[in-house]
Amino acid sequence: MSLTYPPRIHMARLPTPLQPLDRITEKFSTPHGGPRIWVKRDDLTETAMSGNKLRKLEFIAGVAKEQGCDTLITCGGVQSNHCRTTALVGARLGLRVQLILRGEEEQVPDGNLLVDYLAGASAAFYPARQYFAELDKLFAHWRDFYAQRGHKALCIPTGGSDGLGVWGYICGAEELLADCREQGFEPEHIICATGSGGTQAGLTLGCHLLGSRAQVTGYAVCDNAEYFQRKVRDDIEQWREAGNTLPDAGKLNIQVNDGYIGPGYAEADETVYRAIAEAAGQEGLLLDPVYTGKAFAGLLQELHRGCYHDTENLVFVHTGGQFGLFPHREKFSFLL
Incomplete structure (x- = not known):
């Protein structure tokens, strides 16, 4: 086929x-x-x-650019591979990146979180219970936050896993x-x-x-x-x-x-x-x-x-x- x-x-x-x-x-x-x-x-x-996330983000970023988005919003754990890759993709393409992270901010960033910061991503941290109960609201909040400042965001689900x-x-x-x-x-x-x-x-x-x-x-x-x-x-x-x-x-x-x-x-x-x-x-x-x-x-x-x-x-x-x-x-x- x-x-x-x-x-x-x-x-x-x-x-x-x-x-x-x-x-x-x-x-x-x-x-x-x-x-x-x-x-x-x-x-x-x-x-x-x-990693695997980059294969998905090639298509996600393609749609973001086609739709005129200048910001990517996504979510995951503090050590999320997907969030790290999204942060670096945003840096390469000149897109803002907002991360919605599950867990506590590390006093000394390590692993993926360190790379998130190096790539210039913004991160907001939420306790696990709030994260799971309110994830849709958190996406809406940050989408509206950027819209009010004249930016158009594409919201990307956990792991970039969708249709x-x-x-x-x-x-x-x-x-x-x-x-x-x-x-x-x-x-x-x-x-x-x-x-x-x-x-x-x-x-x-x-x-x-x-x-x-x-x-x-x-x-x-x-x-x-x-x-x-x-x-x-x-x-x-x-x-x-x-x-x-x-x-x-x-x-x-x-x-x-x-x-x-x-x-x-x-x-x-x-x-x-x-x-x-x-x-x-x-x-x-x-x-x-x-x-x-x-x-x-x-x-x-x-x-x-x-x-x-x-x-x-x-x-x-x-x-x-x-x-x-x-x-x-x-x-x-x-x-x-």
């Missing part, structure tokens, strides 16, 4: 590499076999704006499948971390539109499988309602593994930190404790249990997030 993309501002360095993880593959193979594990290096979309942002990983799926064909295989499974649902929605929809039989599975880092199945369907429905054709919609297979969330969002247990060390020590691959590390730790445990043993090729999508690793530095005391 030929895809017609909406307005887009090209900022990512694409295509990102597809690399085999042969040392991990060998270590986690079982007597029953197992897949060759590959990683799609979307942590390399751009040096500072690295517009989903285009980022429709495009990403097209690229990934082409990479696999170049390497001489069709992937049976594509694995990603799922935190706001948009990356999984785009990969699922992209594979469906392009006729791939690959099963996309999101490893949840918060909430549960039912929530993300609903969220992915909602994003895809928004995409369809924008005038896009969705053939055989009933055949969409949305798979979510919610067995490895651990203590909660942005909280990890030692299994995750050890998986991060494993990936770095075995493959020189740097993951983060919030998204990729948690999903990769879950994948390694599934492999150890013998899951995917009848699979030849499995692709793990590295969605970035390394800036969020450093505020967790004390959790790696087992390395000393």
Whole structure:
């Protein structure tokens, strides 16, 4: 199926590499076999704006410019990868950025928050209870705040995950499948971390539109499988309602593994930190404790249990997030 993309501002360095993880593959193979594990290096979309969020923001920023917006408003946790990327996109394109952040302001900014400030973004901090109860009102407040000062803002949802942002990983799926064909295989499974649902929605929809039989599975880092199945369907429905054709919609297979969330969002247990060390020590691959590390730790445990043993090729999508690793530095005391 030929895809017609909406307005887009090209900022990512694409295509990102597809690399085999042969040392991990060998270590986690079982007597029953197992897949060759590959990683799609979307942590390399751009040096500072690295990660999956930039793919989505190419399309979001394209619409913002088309609509004459001069301000971007978005939201997330204090260490949000999406907020950091939005701040840097705004700096590159000359757009104001207002962040609505969940949590307390750090006296000494670290990780993503430090980058937010370096990029010139403005940040407002709210306790979690107020943030979740009043997020729509907070967006309205800041949109009106800028309108009263003569600015036009585009409001971007959590993670850039909606019917517009989903285009980022429709495009990403097209690229990934082409990479696999170049390497001489069709992937049976594509694995990603799922935190706001948009990356999984785009990969699922992209594979469906392009006729791939690959099963996309999101490893949840918060909430549960039912929530993300609903969220992915909602994003895809928004995409369809924008005038896009969705053939055989009933055949969409949305798979979510919610067995490895651990203590909660942005909280990890030692299994995750050890998986991060494993990936770095075995493959020189740097993951983060919030998204990729948690999903990769879950994948390694599934492999150890013998899951995917009848699979030849499995692709793990590295969605970035390394800036969020450093505020967790004390959790790696087992390395000393």
